[in-house]
Amino acid sequence: MLPVVIDKRMTCIAKCVRQDAILADIGTDHGKLPIYLAQTGKISKAVAADINEMPLQKAKNNVKKYGLDGQIDTYLTDGLKGIERFSPTDVVIAGMGGELIEQILQEQTINKTGVKYILQPMTKEESVRMFLCENGYTVTDEYIVEEGKIYQIICAEYTGEFTAMTPAEYLLGRINIEKNERLLEKLADKVISRQKVKIAGRQKAGLSVEEDVRCLDELLVIKENCYGKR
Ligand SMILES: C[S@@+](CC[C@H](N)C(=O)[O-])C[C@H]1O[C@@H](n2cnc3c(N)ncnc32)[C@H](O)[C@@H]1O
Structure with a gap:
């Protein structure tokens, strides 16, 4: 089976995921990110999560197609709800509006310390950064990618420190x-x-x-x- 192909934006997101991570891909859609990371030996396991049944079914089909059912779980949920049970070390929330990303982080129920968040808002990056600063997250790294349009990728960790x-x-x-x-x-x-x-x-x-x-x-x-x- 040929490896899954991902674009420049997703490649940059994939690079931010730590070696041997347990990945939670929130809003996974097609599930290509966890599939790529499993195929390249970067992650130990993953949960591909989505709020909508159709995209999750797409992810499920792709995971099966690439023979990765043993390594990637699929999970129907809103944002981070119930994700803690998968003990993720790295959480990707990509390809969504900034306000939705903030809402997901606001409502999150997972234990935050030590978890790396890799965020790629499609809009309102400034608002996401402000949310992170005002809610005890520290921005740890950032990237800019161009693929038709310009995307910003923001890595953060919960530290309990409030910054501006x-x-x-x-x-x-x-x-x-x-x-x-x-x-x-x-x-x-x-x-x-x-x-x-x-x-x-x-x-x-x-x-x-x-x-x-x-x-x-x-x-x-x-x-x-x-x-x-x-
Ligand atoms: C445009 S796709 C992005 C797919 C992929 N993450 C990427 O970056 O290419 C957005 C996905 O987020 C899902 N989504 C929207 N709101 C969500 C929520 N609250 N929780 C989980 N998934 C959500 C949608 O169903 C859709 O599959």
Whole structure:
């Protein structure tokens, strides 16, 4: 059987999963991530979870097709509910809106300490980062991937420490900025354009723009300081 093919975004997510992890893939859809990780010997076992029956059935069929029933469980659930019984060490929540990811983490019932969360919001990355900072999670690593559009991947752990970032860091990622992540400048360009549209819209509506302008200035400085990688 040929190995399952995954795209660039998912490859980056897969790289974030730790060797010999017990993976929980929340919102697994086709189940390709746990299948790929099992095939490449990265994980010891996995649970592929989804709230909807149709995608879970897809995952179930794929797991069976690749002969991985012994290594990958499938589980119908909302977010992290009931996931603790699988004792995951690494939790992936990818390809969903930022607000849904926050909601899933807010409602979670699994023991949080030592678990690595690998999050890939499709929207509102800044809101996810703020949620993490305000709820005792520490962002431990970040990546930017381009595949048609630009995706951000945020790794975090629950530490019980409450932190804060600047508005531009929430948008771009403090670690992305610190390590001058490849594609940071491209991401900054995109975020700067969005910020300019936001400011114009607020000005038109007669709303205050002071904070947004401060954030724009910060974004422009970060962009200026990007060096040599695009
Ligand atoms: C766009 S797919 C993303 C699939 C895959 N994770 C990826 O990154 O390519 C989103 C999946 O999340 C599932 N989903 C949505 N809300 C969920 C929830 N609260 N708990 C678990 N799964 C959920 C959907 O059924 C769908 O299969």
